[in-house]
Amino acid sequence: MRSLLMRSPVVVAACWIGAYIFITLLPLVILLVYPAPVGRGFWIDFSVALGFIALAMMALQFSLTARINRIEASYGIDIILQFHRYISLVAFALVLIHPLILFVVQPETLQLLNFFTAPWRAKMAVLGTLALIALVVTTIWRQKLKIPYEPWRTLHGVLAVLTVGLGLGHAIAVGNYLGLFWKAVLWTAIALAALWLLVYVRLVKPFFMLKKPYLVEEVRPEHGNVWTLALRPRGHEGIRFDPGQFAWITLEISPFRMREHPFSMSSNGDNPERIEFSIKALGDFTKTIKDVKPGTKAFLDGPYGVFTTERYEDSAGFVLIAGGIGITPMMSILVTQAERKAERKDERPYLLIYASKTWEDVTFSEELDKLKEKLDLTIVHVLREPPENWSGEKGYVDKELLERYIPKRRATRQYFICAAPKMMEQVELALHQLDVPPTNIHMEHFNLV
Ligand SMILES: Cc1cc2nc3c(=O)[nH]c(=O)nc-3n(C[C@H](O)[C@H](O)[C@H](O)COP(=O)(O)OP(=O)(O)OC[C@H]3O[C@@H](n4cnc5c(N)ncnc54)[C@H](O)[C@@H]3O)c2cc1C
The missing domain is CATH 1.20.120 (Four Helix Bundle (Hemerythrin (Met), subunit A))
Known part of the structure; x- marks a missing residue:
C-alpha cells in the first residue's frame, strides 16, 4: 500500500x-x-x-x-x-x-x-x-x-x-x-x-553521454523543409522512450561543449536500435541538419518529458492537435501505438487534427495515411492556404472546428497539443470553452526560452 x-x-x-x-x-x-x-x-x-x-x-x-x-x-x-x-x-x-x-x-x-x-x-x-x-x-x-x-x-x-x-x-x-x-x-x-x-550538469552528465555515442545512419528529407535524422547506438543498447518524449542532441562535437538542442523523437519508442528526430530547418543549427553525413557522431541526453499518452492507460481515446513541426511527438505516439496494437489488443481511437500552411508543407502526409490501416485513426488536415480543389478544413483550428470533431463526452479523452505558441494558446482556450477538463489537456512547447 x-x-x-x-x-x-x-x-x-x-x-x-x-x-x-x-x-x-x-x-x-x-x-x-x-x-x-x-x-x-x-x-x-x-x-x-x-x-x-x-x-x-x-x-x-x-x-x-x-x-x-x-x-x-x-x-x-x-x-x-x-x-x-x-x-x-x-x-x-x-x-x-x-x-x-x-x-x-x-x-x-x-x-x-x-x-x-x-x-x-x-x-x-x-x-x-x-x-x-x-x-x-x-x-x-x-x-x-x-x-x-x-x-x-x-x-x-x-x-x-x-x-x-x-x-x-x-x-x-x-x-x-x-x-x-x-x-x-x-x-x-x-x-x-x-x-x-x-x-x-557540466562534467558528470557529458562524461556518461560520451560513453554512449550514436552514429547518424540516415538523413532523409520530408515535406515542409523538415529533415529526419536517424541515429543508431554504437556499443550500447540505446534508449527506450515513451512516445511523445524528447532528448537533447549534440552533433559532431563533444558533449562537454554544451551545445545541445532539444528535439522530440518521431520514431517508435520501442525501437532503441534506431531513434529518429524530424527537424525543421529554421535557424543556425537546424539548417545544418540536411548536410549532416551518415557516420557522424551524436550524443543524446534523455529521454525527458511527460507529453505522452503512456501516462493515461485509462483514457478511452486520444485527441492529438498539431501545428507544423508540432507533428513530431504525435508521429511517435501513432507509430508506436500502431506497432504495439496487435500485441496489446489496444483498440482505442485516435483523432489527429493537423494544421499546416499548404498541402506541400504537410510533413509525414503519406506515412500518416498508411497508419490508418493499422490504427483506429481519424485525420483532419487543416490548411491555411488550401489548393483550389480542397474539400477539407481550411483556416485555423478554432472552437467551431474542434466542436465538429471532438467527442461529445469530452472528459473521456486526453488532449495533446503541440504547435506554434499562438495556436497552442488559442486551441487551449477553445478546449476550455468546450468544457474539456483542464487536467485532460497536455501541451508541449518547442520554445523554452
Ligand atoms: C521539448 C522540445 C522539443 C522539440 N522538438 C522539436 C522537433 O521535434 N523538431 C524540431 O524541428 N524542433 C523541435 N524543437 C525546437 C528546436 O529545439 C529548436 O527549433 C532549435 O533548438 C532551434 O535551434 P536553431 O539554432 O536552429 O535556431 P535559432 O534560430 O538559433 O534559435 C531559435 C530559437 O530556438 C531556441 N533555441 C536555440 N538553440 C537552442 C538550444 N540549444 N536549446 C534550446 N532552445 C534553443 C531559442 O529560443 C532560439 O531563440 C523542440 C524544442 C523543445 C523545447
Whole structure:
C-alpha cells in the first residue's frame, strides 16, 4: 500500500513540492530555533529573513535546471521552467525588498551603497544584486536585446553562480545570523549542493553521454523543409522512450561543449536500435541538419518529458492537435501505438487534427495515411492556404472546428497539443470553452526560452 502510494505521480509531485518548501524555509526555522541576536527589532529581523529565503530559493534554482530525471518525470520540463521563471522573480523581489527595509529603518545603512568606502560584506551584496539584475534583464528581454541562445545560456550560468556565490559571501561576512558554526555549515552545504549540480550538469552528465555515442545512419528529407535524422547506438543498447518524449542532441562535437538542442523523437519508442528526430530547418543549427553525413557522431541526453499518452492507460481515446513541426511527438505516439496494437489488443481511437500552411508543407502526409490501416485513426488536415480543389478544413483550428470533431463526452479523452505558441494558446482556450477538463489537456512547447 505504502509503495503504491509512493509510486502515484501526484504523491511524488507533492513530495517534491514539500521538499522544496522545507529547504527554502530551513534556514529560517534554524534562525527561530536559535535565538537571533538581541535588540535588532522586528523589521531588521524580517528583512534578514527575506534575504535568507531569497538566497535559498536562488540556490535551489540550480536543481530545477539540472534536468534531474526524477523531478522532470513528475512535472515535465515546461512546468519546471515556468516555475523556475516565477521563482526567480519572487527571489528577485525579495532581494530588492531586503535592503530597502534596512534603508528605511536604519537610514545610516545607505552609506553602504558607496562602493569605495563600503566594507566587503556590502560590496558583495551590491555586486550580487547587480548580477541578479543583469540575469533577469538578459532573460526577460533576450530576444529584444538580440542575444543569441548559446551565448545567453553561458552568460545565464555565469551570472547565476555569481549571484548565489556573492549572496552567500555577503551572508557569511555579515555574520550576525551565521555566527554559529553549524549555521555556517548548513549554508555551505546548500552552496556545495548547488555547486555539485553545476558539476553534474557540466562534467558528470557529458562524461556518461560520451560513453554512449550514436552514429547518424540516415538523413532523409520530408515535406515542409523538415529533415529526419536517424541515429543508431554504437556499443550500447540505446534508449527506450515513451512516445511523445524528447532528448537533447549534440552533433559532431563533444558533449562537454554544451551545445545541445532539444528535439522530440518521431520514431517508435520501442525501437532503441534506431531513434529518429524530424527537424525543421529554421535557424543556425537546424539548417545544418540536411548536410549532416551518415557516420557522424551524436550524443543524446534523455529521454525527458511527460507529453505522452503512456501516462493515461485509462483514457478511452486520444485527441492529438498539431501545428507544423508540432507533428513530431504525435508521429511517435501513432507509430508506436500502431506497432504495439496487435500485441496489446489496444483498440482505442485516435483523432489527429493537423494544421499546416499548404498541402506541400504537410510533413509525414503519406506515412500518416498508411497508419490508418493499422490504427483506429481519424485525420483532419487543416490548411491555411488550401489548393483550389480542397474539400477539407481550411483556416485555423478554432472552437467551431474542434466542436465538429471532438467527442461529445469530452472528459473521456486526453488532449495533446503541440504547435506554434499562438495556436497552442488559442486551441487551449477553445478546449476550455468546450468544457474539456483542464487536467485532460497536455501541451508541449518547442520554445523554452
Ligand atoms: C521539448 C522540445 C522539443 C522539440 N522538438 C522539436 C522537433 O521535434 N523538431 C524540431 O524541428 N524542433 C523541435 N524543437 C525546437 C528546436 O529545439 C529548436 O527549433 C532549435 O533548438 C532551434 O535551434 P536553431 O539554432 O536552429 O535556431 P535559432 O534560430 O538559433 O534559435 C531559435 C530559437 O530556438 C531556441 N533555441 C536555440 N538553440 C537552442 C538550444 N540549444 N536549446 C534550446 N532552445 C534553443 C531559442 O529560443 C532560439 O531563440 C523542440 C524544442 C523543445 C523545447
